Amino acid sequence: MNAPLRVLVLWFPDWPMRAALGGAPPHPPTALVQANTIVACTASAREHGVRTGQRRRVAQGHLSSLQVLPHDPARDERAFLPVLQLIEKHAPGVTLLRPGLAILRARGISRYHGGEAEAAASLATVLGEAGFPEVRIGIADGPFTAEIAARGPTPWTVVPSGTAREFLAPYPVQVLRDEQITGLLLRLGIRTLGEFTALAAPDVRDRFGEHGARLHALAAGADSRPLTPRPPDPELVRSVEFDSPLGGADQIAFAVRQTADAVMLALGEASVVCTEVRIDLTDDNGAVFSRSWLHPTCFDASDLVDRVRWQLEALATQSAKEPIDEARAFGGITAVRITPAAVDDAAHHQPGLFGSGTDERLHHAVSRVQTMLGHQGVVTAAISGGRWLADRQVLTPWGERAVPPRDPGSPWPGSLPDPLPAEVFHPPRPIGVLAADETTVSVDERGTLSQDPARIEGASVQAWAGPWPVHERRWAAGGGKRGHRLQIVDDQDRAWLVFHTGERWWAEGRYR
Structure with missing residues (x-):
């Protein structure tokens, strides 16, 4: 060993x-x-x-x-x-x-x-x-x-060499910083790292997959022992050259985004992840500024871009002899080279997919699709706060942390209670809500329907409920956004969520 x-x-x-x-x-x-x-x-x-x-x-x-x-x-x-x-x-x-x-x-x-x-x-x-x-x-x-x-x-x-396991044993399992696995361990009555390491490693791997086995090794103080870095394949190296020198940190970071995606795609095709990377910056005088970066788990494309930005800021600070804002320009950069210095098997770093164990193909496939479609081509959805259904969904590019612009835990008077429509129209689509005489149903200022709804989207109305007022930003010029919601079930067993604003009806969502 x-x-x-x-x-x-x-x-x-x-x-x-x-x-x-x-x-x-x-x-x-x-x-x-x-x-x-x-x-x-x-x-x-x-x-x-x-x-x-x-x-x-x-x-x-x-x-x-x-x-x-x-x-x-x-x-x-x-x-x-x-x-x-x-x-x-x-x-x-x-x-x-x-x-x-x-x-x-x-x-x-x-x-x-x-x-x-x-x-x-x-x-x-x-x-x-x-x-x-x-x-x-x-x-x-x-x-x-x-x-x-x-x-x-x-x-x-x-901590003396070889005593890491004994040193870590009394610490709570929360220091592993994995809410899903530590939550399950707590429900099983396992509260310390010592109790966790008392479990047999094969049993942990069978239950939690390779990621759980990695945490089990960390709890036993063995996180450094498997670090015999595999020699990186030279084909994993990616670089980009600029036609003219670039001086702004944000400008260069944006320009290397595709290069970082290409590195991740190459790693994915080789079924490995990068745990240490070397970044070389070449300026317009031919000087090369290199720095190696470690990661506690493994790098993704956003991490690589961040390291490029940090290295640029450090270079600018060193040349100016004082901290500067990241947007400040400095000596031009003509090329950036990203070299994976140490790699590891991807299976050791993949979380479970839908509770079914590890799936090392997930990250590889998504990264490859994102590289082909662009940074915004693959997104993940997160819940945000808001009164309208379209406001409650935030789409974030794959690999970046979703930060909802509005707190979903705050009270939102006028928001729709559960269950929510399974299909949300963004933007809302125009729809006709008609009375028995084929005239459009309207809503007055007091929230009263002019007539009972009889037809919607070419189908007969079987049941309806509402309307409920939604009025936000009352202080804004023009009175803000306001409308009235209505729930309608037609004779084709479709349930609609519609709202009336101005002189028109709009379909906000549809239940399935």
């Missing part, structure tokens, strides 16, 4: 709060909100019961004086770039996992300082003197164990 990979993880607690508020903690009670949900909060806010994942109104119920700010992930990244540069000066090879969390191989720096504890103490001292006294450092076998160690109460924690 290969020796475990010793890594050093640096964790900066509550980094999004520091990026938003500036300066070292303590900070006043403050929380960051995205989609009306708390995504980060200060330690002083947690003392009053505020937690990440809470709805905004619940958090403010715990602390009425809570300051609430919008979350800006790009700000977190920009603020962390100078920290990465500082670490790089004292420990070359540092890799960003996410803003506030960095990782590097422990071997080189520990040899330089004469031991792992001495290396952690040196880094903690350097960062403390630079204004980051809150940093926590963990050294262990593999990234997962090292990150758990870094979250300990002391400035640094060293």
Whole structure:
């Protein structure tokens, strides 16, 4: 068996709060909100019961004086770039996992300082003197164990080689960060990683698939042992050259989107995923700027584009000697090359499909279709808030996280209760709702029908209910959007949801 990979993880607690508020903690009670949900909060806010994942109104119920700010992930990244540069000066090879969390191989720096504890103490001292006294450092076998160690109460924690399983055993299964599997484990009465690792590995694989087996290995502290990287196929490398040098980070990131999709398609055809990637940027003077990036699981196309953007921002910051906004232009880039440096079997990273176990073909097939149709060609649906059916559906390109523009958990007076129509017309389609004398049924200001509905879409009306008023944005010029809904069942056993606005009827949806 290969020796475990010793890594050093640096964790900066509550980094999004520091990026938003500036300066070292303590900070006043403050929380960051995205989609009306708390995504980060200060330690002083947690003392009053505020937690990440809470709805905004619940958090403010715990602390009425809570300051609430919008979350800006790009700000977190920009603020962390100078920290990465500082670490790089004292420990070359540092890799960003996410803003506030960095990782590097422990071997080189520990040899330089004469031991792992001495290396952690040196880094903690350097960062403390630079204004980051809150940093926590963990050294262990593999990234997962090292990150758990870094979250300990002391400035640094060293887990001796070969003792990761014993170190992780008392931790709750929630540290695996997989809601589906940890929820099932809790229902089975398995609450700690030690209890999880007590299960036989073949039984875990049979029940949870390869993804569950991977989590089982993590819980046993074996996440570094299988890291004998397969040599990447040279055909997995993709590059793009620009006719004229590009200077804006967003402009270049947009231009490499198709290249990133092509890398994912090549990986999919080879039935592998990328766990480490090297990105080479070539400027208009012929200089090449390279950097390797690690991922705790595996990269997707959006991750690759993000790494290109982060590398461009770091390059611009280094040349300007000060943090800059990502939209600011800098020296032109003429080519970008993306090289998978380490790959792994795709089956180890695929979640179950509809509860039927792993299906490694899912990601490959969808990625290939998306590459052929374009970034917007394959989308996933998420539920958003709203009064109209079309407002409650948000379509997001495959591989990106869906962020509903409106909170689906908030009350929406006038919205349609369950069950909802199975078919939604977007945009609504015009439809005729006629009375017995073939005249169009109308609705007056008081919500009263002029006549009973008799025909709809060429069929006879068997039953109907309503109308119900829907009126939103009353304060807007022109009185906002208003109308009246009606449910109609015709003699062909079709149930319609229609609404009347102005002088016309529109079909909003149809029940099946």
